[in-house]
Amino acid sequence: MSNFQSDLLRLLDERGYIHQQTDAAGLDALAQKQVIPGYIGFDATAPSLHIGSLVQIMMLRRLQQAGHKPIVVMGGGTTKIGDPSGKDESRKLLTSELIDENIAGIRTVFERLLTFGDGPTDAVMVNNDEWLGTLGYIELLRDVGPHFTVNRMLTFDSVKLRLDREQPLTFLEFNYMILQAYDFLELARRYDCRLQMGGSDQWGNIVNGMELSRRMEGRELYGLTTPLLTTADGAKMGKTAAGAVWLNEAQLPSYDFWQYWRNADDRDVGRFLRLFTDLPLDEIERLEVLEGAEINQAKIVLANEVTKLVRGEDAAKSAEATATQTFAGGGAGEDLPTLSVGSEGMRIGAVLTEIGFTASNGEAKRKIAEGAVKLDGESIGDPGFLVEVEQGSEKKLSLGKKKHGILTR
Numbered sequence: 001m002s003n004f005q006s007d008l009l010r011l012l013d014e015r016g017y018i019h020q021q022t023d024a025a026g027l028d029a030l031a032q033k034q035v036i037p038g039y040i041g042f043d044a045t046a047p048s049l050h051i052g053s054l055v056q057i058m059m060l061r062r063l064q065q066a067g068h069k070p071i072v073v074m075g076g077g078t079t080k081i082g083d084p085s086g087k088d089e090s091r092k093l094l095t096s097e098l099i100d101e102n103i104a105g106i107r108t109v110f111e112r113l114l115t116f117g118d119g120p121t122d123a124v125m126v127n128n129d130e131w132l133g134t135l136g137y138i139e140l141l142r143d144v145g146p147h148f149t150v151n152r153m154l155t156f157d158s159v160k161l162r163l164d165r166e167q168p169l170t171f172l173e174f175n176y177m178i179l180q181a182y183d184f185l186e187l188a189r190r191y192d193c194r195l196q197m198g199g200s201d202q203w204g205n206i207v208n209g210m211e212l213s214r215r216m217e218g219r220e221l222y223g224l225t226t227p228l229l230t231t232a233d234g235a236k237m238g239k240t241a242a243g244a245v246w247l248n249e250a251q252l253p254s255y256d257f258w259q260y261w262r263n264a265d266d267r268d269v270g271r272f273l274r275l276f277t278d279l280p281l282d283e284i285e286r287l288e289v290l291e292g293a294e295i296n297q298a299k300i301v302l303a304n305e306v307t308k309l310v311r312g313e314d315a316a317k318s319a320e321a322t323a324t325q326t327f328a329g330g331g332a333g334e335d336l337p338t339l340s341v342g343s344e345g346m347r348i349g350a351v352l353t354e355i356g357f358t359a360s361n362g363e364a365k366r367k368i369a370e371g372a373v374k375l376d377g378e379s380i381g382d383p384g385f386l387v388e389v390e391q392g393s394e395k396k397l398s399l400g401k402k403k404h405g406i407l408t409r
Helices: 009-016 024-033 051-064 097-115 137-143 157-164 176-191 202-217 254-262 266-276 281-288 294-309 311-329 348-354 363-367
Strands: 038-042 069-074 124-127 195-199 222-226 338-340 371-375 396-401 403-408
Touching: 009 024, 009 157, 038 051, 038 157, 038 371, 051 069, 051 202, 051 266, 069 097, 069 157, 069 222, 097 124, 097 294, 097 363, 097 403, 124 176, 137 254, 157 202, 176 403, 195 202, 202 222, 254 294, 254 311, 266 281, 266 294, 294 311, 348 363, 348 371
Parallel strands: 038 069, 038 195, 069 124, 195 222, 338 403
Antiparallel strands: 371 396, 396 403
């Protein structure tokens, strides 16, 4: 454990958020003297962020908990261009209207996790289109261009990766890192922002912004990144076989969100409790050493705490009640996915795909052949089996031990 003196760096350190810092001692000293406005930028490419972004959102929450000011920067301007960091291909470009709709959807999660307002430590959400959208190209070239060399830009991982694979990197995307650096300068001017945080893939962009601000205005700024978050089995956070784990209810039902955390690998429980919940550290230490069947209790605590923060207390209670009924009582909770098979009925393979348990009819056939599919507790081994439900009744469909749904007519 490091010997940080400030509440901010102690909190970030003991909960596992710190990977790299530009000047740890300088930031530690500053955090003891004054309120630090700090920012993280988020793309507006979809109507919701997924849990890959949750560690960054929680960092802003920690910043506020330690008495500092979170600035949420929505990339309304940069989303029009596309960030090449960690991407193998160019991003599809969105209209301004769609970007605005996405930002409105994304804001709902931030409102649960941060306190917004006009006070010194209240969070603010800003859209970088405010300044990037009015920036003249000649002005940008003249004022900002001289501080970047193409030689250095070519050394950044985000650029090198694409060039090494001989994949096209457009001039448009090449400008992204200049605009992100300009964001830091503009936030320093407007909000006296002193700190930019982000994932480890943003290190080059963060350092760029600090250097630009120092060269143009002599500002002393700081950068801090989190470790690249993967699960214990090496998978990237936020992605599952069934798709992204979205933070918003409209993109993913709360029961599925809760289940993602309930199904965490035993080895991840302690780390996830530190990063994604507000539970005290001594309670986390007690939970993470549980073994065997008892670790499942820790996973239920994890699922409840994260769902409560992101979706609200009612969603967490409802999801847990559904899980209890489904797994323990053999019943069917109200949060389970539902599919009507109609008066004609539906083949079991089509049912599995339609309800979202399998990605294709081919996968459905494999699962049926493996004996993983049950209807009202009875195994179904025939891929051509016709599922019929009487008017006004329902049947429970199960795929393995973890996926359950209700079939109606």
